[in-house]
Amino acid sequence: xxxxxxxxxxxxxxxxxxxxxxxxxxxxxxxxxxxxxxxxxxxxxxxxxxxxxxxxxxxxxxxxxxxxxxxxxxxxxxxxxxxxxxxx
Amino acid sequence: xxxxxxxxxxxxxxxxxxxxxxxxxxxxxxxxxxxxxxxxxxxxxxxxxxxxxxxxxxxxxxxxxxxxxxxxxxxxxxxxxxxxxxxxxxxxxxxxxxxxxxxxxxxxxxxxxxxxxxxxxxxxxxxxxxxxxxxxxxxxxxxxxxxxxxxxxxxxxxxxxxxxxxxxxxxxxxxxxxxxxxxxxxxxxxxxxxxxxxxxxxxxxxxxxxxxxxxxxxxxxxxxxxxxxxxxxxxxxxxxxxxxxxxxxxxxxxxxxxxxxxxxxxxxxxxxxxxxxxxxxxxxxxxxxxxxxxxxxxxxxxxxxxxxxxxxxx
Numbered sequence: 001x002x003x004x005x006x007x008x009x010x011x012x013x014x015x016x017x018x019x020x021x022x023x024x025x026x027x028x029x030x031x032x033x034x035x036x037x038x039x040x041x042x043x044x045x046x047x048x049x050x051x052x053x054x055x056x057x058x059x060x061x062x063x064x065x066x067x068x069x070x071x072x073x074x075x076x077x078x079x080x081x082x083x084x085x086x087x088x
Numbered sequence: 089x090x091x092x093x094x095x096x097x098x099x100x101x102x103x104x105x106x107x108x109x110x111x112x113x114x115x116x117x118x119x120x121x122x123x124x125x126x127x128x129x130x131x132x133x134x135x136x137x138x139x140x141x142x143x144x145x146x147x148x149x150x151x152x153x154x155x156x157x158x159x160x161x162x163x164x165x166x167x168x169x170x171x172x173x174x175x176x177x178x179x180x181x182x183x184x185x186x187x188x189x190x191x192x193x194x195x196x197x198x199x200x201x202x203x204x205x206x207x208x209x210x211x212x213x214x215x216x217x218x219x220x221x222x223x224x225x226x227x228x229x230x231x232x233x234x235x236x237x238x239x240x241x242x243x244x245x246x247x248x249x250x251x252x253x254x255x256x257x258x259x260x261x262x263x264x265x266x267x268x269x270x271x272x273x274x275x276x277x278x279x280x281x282x283x284x285x286x287x288x289x290x291x292x293x294x295x296x297x298x299x300x301x302x303x304x305x306x307x308x309x310x311x312x313x314x315x316x317x318x319x320x321x322x323x324x325x326x327x328x329x330x331x332x333x334x335x336x337x338x339x340x341x342x343x344x345x346x347x348x349x350x351x352x353x354x355x356x357x358x359x360x361x362x363x364x365x366x367x368x369x370x371x372x373x374x375x376x377x378x379x380x381x382x383x384x385x386x387x388x389x390x391x392x393x394x395x396x397x398x399x400x401x402x
Binding site: 013019023047058059 | 328331334335337383386387390391393394395397398401
């Protein structure tokens, strides 16, 4: 299991488009994927879950992956955050 | 190119348009080749530039009274000149009686003349609608057309994916089948109408059983003859890496006969209840056409929430 803390770097936060990007990237992997924000834990492969976090600019999230390809999953998802989901 | 034989047209429409043939039956050996109508007033006045002679010609009170105002010899000459063109047929409206020379020349020159007892306006509208339908662009597609809560859903997908079974399940749930296997699609202005390519009735093939008659088996309420196509659903086997729509903020469209129809790529896997999903598609379409979009509503709520939190931070 890998756990990684990550910060939201895009101004608009995790709205519909970034949420879709995360879910689509995550569903390619076999590992389980969870995202934790404050005291809410959701399934990172569920669009409703990811969107309901309503994660704003500057807030921190924990990415938790568990499975055979967990490293790759975390790497790819982290890149999305680092690239600000191709936004500002 | 498509054409309608004038004799066939007469046999089919004489009742509805209240038509009677004035000329010899052998004049009817002609073809209607386009869906338009023409009022040939200008031609009878001697102006033949851009004379749309290939269209069905409608003669109303205006044209007939103009002709009758001419001197006998002038009338003869101008009618003869007009009749030199390869005109499919003339329809004289309001049961007007036509000049003798006209009937004589039409027989001589092989131009069919009909008299309708309807008004010019009625003939125009009914005939136009009929001809437009006949000449409308159409094509057939492999698929199944169902009516779900009044929403016309065209199911497509590879043979054997379960379109027919899905349609049967929908019928069981009280929905209606328009046609199975072959859908004939006809474009009318900005909509596409779907129907069976034959008039045999609502037969369908169920793998392992053979042919069944849906109307006989499930009753007349299970079928309908035609339906506007509102949404296409492409059924496809579930693939893990396929990019399926998750929120529904973006919509995909296909172009059917130059009409834009929304399409949904629906992954199916064993044990999934496809009929319920198809009903959901229909209801979602209805909600959207009434102005409610769940995807937009939800994402706006999320955005508002994000904004509230960001403001608090500052």
